[in-house]
Amino acid sequence: YFSFEGRRWIFKAITPEGKILTLFRAMETPIKRHIKIKGEATPYTPGMEIYFERRLDLIWKGKSKKMKTVVQRWKRQGKHCPQCGQPITNQTGWNIHHRIRKVMGGSDELTNLELLHPNCHRQLHSREAGAHRKHL
Numbered sequence: 533y534f535s536f537e538g539r540r541w542i543f544k545a546i547t548p549e550g551k552i553l554t555l556f557r558a559m560e561t562p563i564k565r566h567i568k569i570k571g572e573a574t575p576y577t578p579g580m581e582i583y584f585e586r587r588l589d590l591i592w593k594g595k596s597k598k599m600k601t602v603v604q605r606w607k608r609q610g611k612h613c614p615q616c617g618q619p620i621t622n623q624t625g626w627n628i629h630h631r632i633r634k635v636m637g638g639s640d641e642l643t644n645l646e647l648l649h650p651n652c653h654r655q656l657h658s659r660e661a662g663a664h665r666k667h668l
Contacts, residue, residue: 578635582657588640589628602628605645615652627653 545553567587573580605628606620613620620626626647632638648656 575634578633581630581633581635582654584634585628585630585653589626601642601645602626602647605642605647608642609647613649613652614646615648615656618649620647620649625650629653629656 543555547553569587570583573583575581575584606626609620611619613626618624627650629646629648630638630640631644631646638644
């Protein structure tokens with residue numbers, strides 16, 4: 533059950549297939565800080581939509597499972613920005629945009645997301661905000 537590894541005693545077990553199992557060590561866990569939400573921010577406020585989309589970008593870029601979703605969306609779009617038609621690359625960067633706003637009942641499903649260049653994303657939200665003001 534116990535064996536030496538360097539100067540330490542390690543608890544080990546061997547499966548019937550011959551695979552060596554060891555206990556998980558806490559020091560092997562990378563520390564990832566939680567990104568706090570602004571106190572006044574709610575996902576149901578139309579003005580905070582860009583803030584939450586930017587926050588979602590940061591969270592997804594740090595998780596490999598979520599990055600698979602980003603890559604799938606990127607490939608479905610033909611690796612181009614639907615606003616300007618230019619290629620989306622690591623150098624140009626991207627933002628995740630919700631086609632149907634979360635405020636209006638949209639979701640984080642792949643079919644409701646699209647990748648835009650950061651500048652195209654800002655321009656899109658500026659146009660939407662301008663159109664919304666005209667209706668008021």
